[in-house]
Amino acid sequence: MEAILEELEQASELENMQGISEALRDVFKVDHLVYHWVSSNGEQYGCGTYDPEWVQHYLDKDYLRVDPVVVGCYQRFHPVDWKRLDWSSKAARAFQADAIANGVGNQGYSVPIRGPNGQFALFTVSHNCDDATWARFTESNRRDLILIAHYFNQKALDFEPERAPEPAQPLSPREVDAMTLLAIGYSRAQVADTLSISEHTLRVYIEAARFKLGAMNTTHAVARALSRGLIVV
Template sequence: MGRKLDDVLEGLGDATDLAGLTAAVYEMRDCYDVEHLVYHSVKSSGDQWAALTYDPTWVEDYTRNNLQTIDPVVLACFNRFTPVDWKRLDWSSRPARALLGEAVASGLGNQGFSLPIHGPSGHFAVFTVNHCSGDESWARFTGAHLNEILLAAHYINERALLIEGVGRGPNPSLSPRETDALTLLAAGRSRAQAAETLRISEHTLRVYIESARFKLGGTNTTHAVANALARGLICL
């Protein structure tokens, strides 16, 4: 799957519009052999933009009724930078339960895993993998593919920003955890040491690093650290 996924990511460079981005999302879904893959962008103005494999009728209903305002997935992702497992969210409210029931009835799987992406100029997006499976098999899948999904999410988002014509702001704002992660790496700590210092897993550390890299426009982690130092966002 790795080689095929690499081919899909490389092919993203040919996507010049929403149709091209959507085609790449479909190919990526097939690589992971899951029910659905979604890139959902919510702009600061409230406008939505998406490349996804959901049933168009469900998407139209979701958009028309502004369901993102009550969707526990979107609300959770908006307030954090780490991955969101749908099963760990609070679906106890009546609107949330109704939303989940309608989603499953519309062909969404019973499992979901979403990655929040916070970018320039108030840009916010969610990248989701959705599937039908038992809890144990889903935990194995997400555990095995978290890093790949994280990178795929940012590649898709970067391409989407280019298509939308959204530029990176000159002074990105890093979260405290992103700042801590880059500071430790700049000080020469390994990822394992940085994760231990912050008392988080290496998987979670990578989420912070990749989010910071994207905000800073870094081609890799070293480049992101250099940009952060040059802009005075981290100090040693």
């Protein structure tokens, strides 16, 4: 375990990650171990031990928007056992059946991870076993899993710095104010009034923010500011 952690910390090439995933899977004696980057611009990257066919199928079906693991972890900080997620919707059940049919285990444990600019990723281990066995496994390995998740994400960020969409030009304080107030529903007039500036001036901020965020309109700018964590509502 120690050795693998060390290797993971020191990994200096992306290609190693796949191998490390497999090594870790064997160390933990689980069926699958996956790191999955869910970048805010829709791009995805992953490495792990899932069947490539399943991965492609996942992408084709746009399961990202259905997968209860993703939607559930998106609002969560704690690592979570799949059993505690909401599988009640019809789409979720269909997804679950499809996943199990494709070799994904009936048990799973996922660690959400977040980086700068709203980057979001998941680290998951999955296995086929009964609840008690799985509970023992997660109980005794949760700390290592958190650390591994951390290191995987660290590597992903190291190797793909350009993957972070435009390198997040920081918004000026006024621009942050403007975006924040727009995000809580104020109209331009209200925002200008709240900030005690003319609506014309406000417009300059909104345009500047739009430009910095590479957004095509105000709504887009607010959405980006939000998903990059530049503003909080």
